[in-house]
Amino acid sequence: MPVNVTGIKEMKKALGEVDKDLLKDVQAQIRVAMLPIRDKARGYAPQDSEVLSGWTKAAGITGPMKYRTFPKYNRSQVVEGIKYSAGRNKRNKGGWAATNYISNNSAPGKIYELAGRKSGPSGAPWIGLDADINNKEISHSLNPRAGAQFIAAMPPLVNARPQGMSGNNRGYKQKGRLIFRAASEEQGKAMAHILKALDDTAAKFVKRTEIRKAVNG
Amino acid sequence: MANLIFSILSEYNGKGLAKGKKDLTAFEKQTKQLGKTFAKYLGAAALVKFGKNAVMAFAADEKAAKSLELQLKNTGYAFSSPDVEYYIANLQKLYGVLDDELRPAFQTLLTASGSITKSQQALSTALNVSAATGKSVQEVSAALAKGYSGQTTALTRLGAGLSKATLASGNMDKIMAELDAKFAGQASARLDTYAGKMDQLKVATAKASETIGKGLLDALGKLSGDTTLVTLTSQIEGLAGAVAKLVSGIGRFGATLMPGNVVKVNGEWRLKSEMSKSNFTYGLGSGAGVELAKIQEKKKIKEAIALRTQENNQLKAKTAVDKLKDQFDLERIGLTAALNAATDEETKLRLRSQLAILDNNEALAKKYLAELDAAAKTKALADALAKAGLAVDAFSNFAMGAVQRGEYADAYKNISNVPTVSAGGAMQLPSAASSFAMGGVSRGEYAPVTVNVAGSVLTEQDLTNTINDTILRINKMGRGTTPAGGLSGGT
Numbered sequence: 214m215p216v217n218v219t220g221i222k223e224m225k226k227a228l229g230e231v232d233k234d235l236l237k238d239v240q241a242q243i244r245v246a247m248l249p250i251r252d253k254a255r256g257y258a259p260q261d262s263e264v265l266s267g268w269t270k271a272a273g274i275t276g277p278m279k280y281r282t283f284p285k286y287n288r289s290q291v292v293e294g295i296k297y298s299a300g301r302n303k304r305n306k307g308g309w310a311a312t313n314y315i316s317n318n319s320a321p322g323k324i325y326e327l328a329g330r331k332s333g334p335s336g337a338p339w340i341g342l343d344a345d346i347n348n349k350e351i352s353h354s355l356n357p358r359a360g361a362q363f364i365a366a367m368p369p370l371v372n373a374r375p376q377g378m379s380g381n382n383r384g385y386k387q388k389g390r391l392i393f394r395a396a397s398e399e400q401g402k403a404m405a406h407i408l409k410a411l412d413d414t415a416a417k418f419v420k421r422t423e424i425r426k427a428v429n430g
Numbered sequence: 431m432a433n434l435i436f437s438i439l440s441e442y443n444g445k446g447l448a449k450g451k452k453d454l455t456a457f458e459k460q461t462k463q464l465g466k467t468f469a470k471y472l473g474a475a476a477l478v479k480f481g482k483n484a485v486m487a488f489a490a491d492e493k494a495a496k497s498l499e500l501q502l503k504n505t506g507y508a509f510s511s512p513d514v515e516y517y518i519a520n521l522q523k524l525y526g527v528l529d530d531e532l533r534p535a536f537q538t539l540l541t542a543s544g545s546i547t548k549s550q551q552a553l554s555t556a557l558n559v560s561a562a563t564g565k566s567v568q569e570v571s572a573a574l575a576k577g578y579s580g581q582t583t584a585l586t587r588l589g590a591g592l593s594k595a596t597l598a599s600g601n602m603d604k605i606m607a608e609l610d611a612k613f614a615g616q617a618s619a620r621l622d623t624y625a626g627k628m629d630q631l632k633v634a635t636a637k638a639s640e641t642i643g644k645g646l647l648d649a650l651g652k653l654s655g656d657t658t659l660v661t662l663t664s665q666i667e668g669l670a671g672a673v674a675k676l677v678s679g680i681g682r683f684g685a686t687l688m689p690g691n692v693v694k695v696n697g698e699w700r701l702k703s704e705m706s707k708s709n710f711t712y713g714l715g716s717g718a719g720v721e722l723a724k725i726q727e728k729k730k731i732k733e734a735i736a737l738r739t740q741e742n743n744q745l746k747a748k749t750a751v752d753k754l755k756d757q758f759d760l761e762r763i764g765l766t767a768a769l770n771a772a773t774d775e776e777t778k779l780r781l782r783s784q785l786a787i788l789d790n791n792e793a794l795a796k797k798y799l800a801e802l803d804a805a806a807k808t809k810a811l812a813d814a815l816a817k818a819g820l821a822v823d824a825f826s827n828f829a830m831g832a833v834q835r836g837e838y839a840d841a842y843k844n845i846s847n848v849p850t851v852s853a854g855g856a857m858q859l860p861s862a863a864s865s866f867a868m869g870g871v872s873r874g875e876y877a878p879v880t881v882n883v884a885g886s887v888l889t890e891q892d893l894t895n896t897i898n899d900t901i902l903r904i905n906k907m908g909r910g911t912t913p914a915g916g917l918s919g920g921t
Contacts, residue, residue, distance in 0.1 A: 247438065302435065311437030323434050340512040357510070373436065389434075396436045407438055 235414055240299055242410030243313045246403040251297045251315050253395035258291040258322065265366050268321075280346060284320035294319025295392060317392050326389040329364035336360015373397040494533045501537045507546055517550065525557055525617045527567055535571035542575035552578075555606055558613035561620040563589050577602055762788060776805045 261269050264286050272282035297315050304310040317326050329336065337350060339357040346353065352360050371394040374387040387393055498518075499511045507514075518536060522529045535556060539549040556570040563570070565588060573584035582597045585605065590612065596604050762785070769781040783798040904911060 243438070250436070302433065302437075311435055312439045314435045314437035316433065316435040318434070326434060335508075338512060341516055343516075357513075392434070392436045400438070403438060 235417055238417075239410060239414045240313075242414075243407050244297065244299060246406035246410070247297050247313060247315060250392070250395045250399045250403060251295055253399055254295050254315065254317070254392040255292045257391050257394055258288050258295070258325070261286060261288050264325075265363065268363075284324065286321045286325070290319045291322035291325065291391075294322045315392050315396070317389075322391065325367065326391045326393070328367060329360075330370055330388050332360065334361060334364055336364055371397050373400065494530060498533045498537050501540055502546075505540060505544060507540075510546055514546065521553070521557070525561075525620075527557065527560075527617075531567050535567045538568070538571045538575045539578075542578035548578075552606065554617075555609050555613070557617040558615070559588060559590055559609055561616040562613045565589075574602075574606075577605055759788075776802075776809065779805055 268286040271285055295315065295317050297313075299313055301310050301312045302314060302316075317323055332338075336358075337352040337360050339352040339354065339360070342355070344351050344353060354360070356362070368390055370388040370390060372388045373393040373396040495515060498514065499508075502508055502511045502514060514536070518529050518532045521527065521532055532553070536549055536553050539552045539556070540546065543549050543552065552574050553567075553571065556567055556574055559565070559570045560567045570588060573588050576582075576584045577600075580600055582600060582605070585592060586597060590609060592605060592608055596608050765781055765784050765788070769778060769785070772778045772781060779798055779802050783795060783802060786795040786798055901911060
């Protein structure tokens with residue numbers, strides 16, 4: 214549940230110009246609040262022995278290939294892929310950008326996080342072996358029930374979106390098993406911490422510059 | 431795969447989006463206009479008629495497909511729905527039996543057997559039996575379905591020559607095995623017969639009818655001139671394909687008009703959507719693929735640079751709306767008014783700093799910050815000096831006041847030889863300074879101080895002589911002894 218704040222960039226710039234220590238303070242406080250989510254998410258990544266055994270094995274194909282094989286599971290890779298970033302990511306088509314975010318970057322990590330989120334518990338539909346190889350909406354396994362079996366072997370998806378929250382994003386896009394699960398459990402504390410940090414910083418800023426006093430005479 | 435992030439803070443900038451939306455709306459209007467023009471030139475009436483027939487055929491086909499899909503869902507085979515459709519389409523093509531017949535037959539068998547595998551085997555057997563006996567596929571399927579339910583009477587009426595012992599057993603595995611043994615390959619063999627060819631033509635006609643409408647098909651039959659069935663079949667399918675290509679071509683042409691939808695590959699313009707999506711990033715097998723990947727990469731870099739430039743330009747450009755916004759910016763108005771009303775330089779500096787922050791003017795903000803700092807330091811120094819002066823005054827007043835009020839005596843009542851106040855209010859110094867000093871020394875409050883004077887000390891006579899000499903010297907030099915501005919006596 215992100216807090217939508219306008220002018221973060223400007224605030225940072227102004228803080229940086231007036232008092233660089235304040236900016237560092239804010240970033241440090243947000244980091245302190247976000248790191249428990251990252252660490253908890255890393256803890257939810259299962260050991261290699263806990264996922265379906267076939268997922269940890271490398272593809273049996275060698276030589277040049279025209280498509281990418283299904284990424285094998287490797288816990289250390291998943292853990293390394295879960296990161297905290299204090300910067301701002303690329304603005305999306307809707308004009309939104311996230312700052313101070315936790316990302317899940319590895320391919321197996323993303324698969325574990327999202328499997329069944331869009332397709333449901335039965336997995337992607339299987340329409341036979343002659344299916345278009347470029348179609349990513351369908352299963353290309355030899356086993357028609359592969360998707361359902363893969364999803365059934367994982368814990369359920371957890372929704373990080375608080376119950377009863379209104380807004381456009383009511384769909385499935387806040388559901389997951391790693392970062393979203395951790396966020397659903399920790400975001401209340403993190404949010405309180407960050408809001409307090411921002412509040413304190415604002416108070417310090419006003420106190421140090423005394424601009425408000427000057428304006429009011 | 432999309433970026434997967436969880437964020438606590440996010441920010442919104444809708445400027446670029448609003449502009450893009452505006453552009454898209456304009457483009458949408460243009461394409462709609464283009465579509466109208468196409469319709470006009472291609473003949474609106476012909477297109478409407480064609481569309482109506484095609485939709486009717488498609489609706490009937492879809493209805494049957496939906497019915498089967500629902501049946502599959504109800505029997506727990508929802509996931510197999512596309513697979514079954516594919517299977518039926520292949521059977522239709524292979525044996526010249528319409529899907530309109532195959533679907534209900536398959537549905538009947540599925541209801542009775544409850545298994546897709548058994549239904550597929552039974553349908554295959556039903557096709558063979560149908561080809562051999564002349565009964566319709568639906569009739570044979572219905573008989574087989576009843577057999578699965580334990581009623582074998584309908585099977586005896588198929589004329590398939592099943593043995594009474596097998597029928598009496600009611601074992602469908604045995605019945606099916608006997609039917610397969612007797613009629614295997616009949617459906618394929620029938621295709622070589624005239625009736626089989628006719629059925630194939632029927633299937634081709636129905637398929638085309640679903641696409642382009644029956645009216646158009648009849649017209650083609652009359653215009654064909656060639657009476658052989660094979661030619662007619664291929665012509666019908668060819669026309670359907672041509673119409674489909676025309677429609678697809680119009681769509682493709684429309685797509686090429688969309689900005690950013692086409693890309694130049696090896697000197698040839700291609701639609702992005704028609705290019706393979708999966709083999710650019712992950713290791714290609716041939717040299718051509720590498721070239722393609724390079725082109726894609728260059729294009730992406732170019733796009734990224736263009737987007738960055740666009741974003742920078744947007745940030746730099748101060749639009750008329752922004753200027754208007756500035757005029758109605760209450761905060762700015764308040765600050766400007768306060769600046770005009772301010773009298774002292776420090777307040778003015780602070781207000782200018784506030785305005786610089788509002789304008790996001792880094793250089794100006796730094797300048798004002800430095801000035802503010804200097805002003806603050808100067809003020810602090812002035813304050814400190816003023817406070818020091820005030821402290822001295824305050825102490826002096828306190829001391830005098832205390833002495834006048836007699837508080838001094840109270841405060842130092844344990845100390846002898848302190849100043850006192852006389853009846854008239856004047857301060858009375860101690861009568862005997864030596865005893866005061868000695869009293870302090872005797873109490874250990876003061877240590878005796880000895881002053882040694884170096885050089886010579888003049889006597890009173892020497893001093894008088896020196897003054898007389900000096901006055902005489904002044905008079906001799908013609909200068910007066912009266913100070914400037916003073917009144918001098920007469921000579």
